[in-house]
Amino acid sequence: MTEPLRVLITGAAGQIAYSLLYSVAKGDVFGKNQPISLVLLDIDFMMGVLQGVVMELRDCALPLLHEIIPTADKNVAFKDIDVAILVGAMPRREGMERKDLLKANVKIFKEQGEAINTLAKKTVKVVVVGNPANTNAYVCKTFASSIPPENFTCLTRLDQNRAAAQIAERVGVTSQDVKNVIIWGNHSSTQFPDVSHATVTLNGQSSSVKDAIKNDSWLQGEFISTVQTRGAAVIAARKLSSAMSAAKAICDHLRDWWTGTEGSWVSMGVPSDGSYGIEKGLIYSFPVVIKPDHSYSIVQGLPISDFAREKMDVTQKELVEEKNDAMLTVQD
Numbered sequence: 046m047t048e049p050l051r052v053l054i055t056g057a058a059g060q061i062a063y064s065l066l067y068s069v070a071k072g073d074v075f076g077k078n079q080p081i082s083l084v085l086l087d088i089d090f091m092m093g094v095l096q097g098v099v100m101e102l103r104d105c106a107l108p109l110l111h112e113i114i115p116t117a118d119k120n121v122a123f124k125d126i127d128v129a130i131l132v133g134a135m136p137r138r139e140g141m142e143r144k145d146l147l148k149a150n151v152k153i154f155k156e157q158g159e160a161i162n163t164l165a166k167k168t169v170k171v172v173v174v175g176n177p178a179n180t181n182a183y184v185c186k187t188f189a190s191s192i193p194p195e196n197f198t199c200l201t202r203l204d205q206n207r208a209a210a211q212i213a214e215r216v217g218v219t220s221q222d223v224k225n226v227i228i229w230g231n232h233s234s235t236q237f238p239d240v241s242h243a244t245v246t247l248n249g250q251s252s253s254v255k256d257a258i259k260n261d262s263w264l265q266g267e268f269i270s271t272v273q274t275r276g277a278a279v280i281a282a283r284k285l286s287s288a289m290s291a292a293k294a295i296c297d298h299l300r301d302w303w304t305g306t307e308g309s310w311v312s313m314g315v316p317s318d319g320s321y322g323i324e325k326g327l328i329y330s331f332p333v334v335i336k337p338d339h340s341y342s343i344v345q346g347l348p349i350s351d352f353a354r355e356k357m358d359v360t361q362k363e364l365v366e367e368k369n370d371a372m373l374t375v376q377d
């Protein structure tokens with residue numbers, strides 16, 4: 046029998062986890078033949094709620110779910126894990142930017158980076174979801190120097206999915222017909238959703254998004270701002286931040302990291318290697334291709350217009366500022 050994969054989900058009693066656990070445990074992410082040991086971390090105060098979530102998971106009677114380990118103890122949670130899905134953090138409320146969460150959340154990711162460094166398998170793959178996601182991933186990576194930096198990523202797939210959905214709706218197709226949308230930079234309102242290399246399949250014919258939409262001012266204006274501010278729009282409507290769509294995006298991110306991308310690109314926040322002039326080490330969202338052995342590389346050689354360059358630099362500048370603030374905060 047295949048050895049169970051040890052998958053940690055933090056913030057396991059929270060709202061994203063509630064939408065995520067079922068998909069991970071039933072095989073949507075790591076495959077239908079891969080047994081899973083689910084390690085569920087939350088804070089002491091939430092252990093009662095977590096027990097209820099565990100009861101429900103057991104009651105799903107899922108064949109791949111080998112064991113469930115609920116805990117508030119980092120030493121238990123991070124031990125020998127293969128995958129860490131770091132969701133546990135405070136969400137923003139209406140009127141806040143995600144970087145306003147930095148003071149509240151960044152220390153969590155310092156501590157968890159240290160725990161990963163000493164306790165996790167050296168091959169562990171990490172996706173940071175808690176906001177501000179790029180900068181939290183940067184901090185986590187910084188405090189886990191025994192793990193390859195490329196194993197630390199942050200979620201920008203929700204932004205990619207939002208962008209693809211906007212294009213699909215406008216053209217009158219479904220999101221699977223839209224390929225190679227890119228999210229550059231920060232998971233914030235400075236991100237740059239870029240469709241200049243994207244294609245859409247309409248009536249069996251593939252064309253550029255630009256040709257299919259035939260409205261450059263929409264593509265360079267309302268489309269970008271809608272994607273940039275979608276998280277805030279969900280919060281304004283729901284009075285809670287996105288959870289169902291965030292959970293779906295986490296599954297997409299990890300499934301592609303696990304199985305590969307087969308010819309298309311996906312966007313992930315990954316440590317910059319200096320590509321496209323982005324500061325080395327920053328966790329910046331790039332288009333990547335992923336092989337079935339879980340290795341990924343940043344798509345190289347894309348032509349960058351002046352319009353794109355300016356937007357890529359704005360979001361880089363914000364990430365540099367966030368990184369500097371975060372490193373001061375963790376030293377306090």
Ligand SMILES: NC(=O)c1ccc[n+]([C@@H]2O[C@H](COP(=O)([O-])OP(=O)(O)OC[C@H]3O[C@@H](n4cnc5c(N)ncnc54)[C@H](O)[C@@H]3O)[C@@H](O)[C@H]2O)c1
Pocket residue numbers: 055056057058059060061062086087088091132133134135136137153173174175176178200201203204232286287288291
């Ligand atoms: N990157 C993205 O695309 C994206 C999308 C949606 C939400 N988010 C972010 O994800 C985070 C979680 O959102 P949510 O809606 O699930 O929030 P939530 O408040 O419903 O749940 C968060 C959970 O994390 C737990 N937690 C807090 N500190 C912890 C710690 N140190 N260790 C373990 N658990 C801890 C809380 O007790 C709570 O159960 C927020 O920061 C939110 O902004 C990111």
Ligand SMILES: O=C(O)C[C@H](O)C(=O)O
Pocket residue numbers: 136137143176203275276277279286287
């Ligand atoms: O916007 C938020 O604060 C939550 C999340 O990052 C989102 O994009 O929906």
